[in-house]
Every structure is written in structure tokens, then in C-alpha cells.
Amino acid sequence: MDEDQLLAEYKVCLEGLLEHEQVLKLDLHTQHCNTSRLQHSINVSYYSFLICYKMGWDYHSAARAGLLHDLYFYDWRVKKYIRSSHSSWHPRIALLNAQKITKLNKVEMDAIRKHMWPCTLIPPRYIESYVVTFVDKICAVCEFAERSYAEAAKKVVRRFRRGFVS
Incomplete structure (x- = not known):
């Protein structure tokens, strides 16, 4: 399957979800640094799709x-009581919210509910859940690193400019 066919198949998988009002609201929330929660979720979704395919x-x-x-709509960085339990609490909220907008199968429910493992005690049950879990971690690191690299590059440029301009 070529890249265009893969993208078409990916869109079929998400039919009706990418346009859903609740999913689109994720774009209003920051996830990691400069990445919106919607973009982060699309990243996790697409790379999980590719690996499993x-x-x-x-x-x-x-x-x-x-x-x-x-799929949750609060900022865990703001409320102190949420920060301590966010890693175990938000998968439950995301699962409840997802069940309100679409019917989920057992693999989807498991992957959403357990994507914060090993921060939570119960490991995923299905291989696809493990894929979503690890892709989520990789995407988070990349989203943080992108900002770190950009900030580091700006510092290097500033230092060079100071060195060359008296």
C-alpha cells in the first residue's frame, strides 16, 4: 500500500471522529509545550495506526x-489536587468522554484506559494497547524535545550574534 492509500485507510478508521465537536475542542488545550492536545492525539493515533498496520x-x-x-478538557497544570492524580485519573475521564461520542470495542477501551501504564498499576491487555501506550510516550518526548531543540538553537544563534557583533 502506498502513502496515499495508507492515509485513505487511516481516515476510514477515524470516520466521523475527526470532525466531531468534542474531538475538535482538544485543539483549544495545550498538551506538551507548543503541541495542542488534538495534534498530540493525532500523532499518537497515526503512528499507532502505522505500526499496527x-x-x-x-x-x-x-x-x-x-x-x-x-479526550479530557481540563488543564491539569492549574489545579494542585489534579496534578498528583492526573496520570491515573485522566484515562478514566477520556474513556467516559469517548463512550459518549462513539461505540468502543474492548481493544479501544483497554488502550484508552491503560495508556498511562506503567504510571498506573494495571498493564494493557492487548498488543494494540501497548502500541498506543508506547507511541504516546514517544510522541510526548518528541513534542518536548522539539521545543527544547528550538530553544537551544535560539540560544546558539544569540551567542553567535553576540560574538560577532561588538
Whole structure:
């Protein structure tokens, strides 16, 4: 399958979800640094889809779970009581919110509910859930690193300019 066909198949997996009002609201919330929660969720969804597709696993469920895994609408950085329990609490909220907008299968529910493992005690049950979990971690690191690299590059440029301009 070529890249265009993969993208078309990915869109089929998310039919009706990417246009849903609740999913689009994720764009109003910051997830990691300069990445919106919607962009983060799309990142997790697409890379989970690709991995599961290439491995012959349930890529449909991985794509949907990846998109819905952070479907919550509060800023955990603001309220102190939420910060301490955010890693265990938000997957439950995301699952409840996802169930309000679409019917989920057991793989999708497991992946959403357990995507914060190993911060939470119970590990995922399905291979697709593990994929979503680890892709989520990789995307978070990349989203943080992107900002760090940009900030580091700006510092280097400023230092060079100071060195060359008296």
C-alpha cells in the first residue's frame, strides 16, 4: 500500500471522529509545550495506526484509541489536587468522554484506559494497547524535545550574534 492509500485507510478508521465537536475542542488545550492536545492525539493515533498496520494487528482500533486517549478538557497544570492524580485519573475521564461520542470495542477501551501504564498499576491487555501506550510516550518526548531543540538553537544563534557583533 502506498502513502496515499495508507492515509485513505487511516481516515476510514477515524470516520466521523475527526470532525466531531468534542474531538475538535482538544485543539483549544495545550498538551506538551507548543503541541495542542488534538495534534498530540493525532500523532499518537497515526503512528499507532502505522505500526499496527505494518505488523498485521488491529490498526483500526489502534487509530481510534490513539485519537481518543486524551479526550479530557481540563488543564491539569492549574489545579494542585489534579496534578498528583492526573496520570491515573485522566484515562478514566477520556474513556467516559469517548463512550459518549462513539461505540468502543474492548481493544479501544483497554488502550484508552491503560495508556498511562506503567504510571498506573494495571498493564494493557492487548498488543494494540501497548502500541498506543508506547507511541504516546514517544510522541510526548518528541513534542518536548522539539521545543527544547528550538530553544537551544535560539540560544546558539544569540551567542553567535553576540560574538560577532561588538
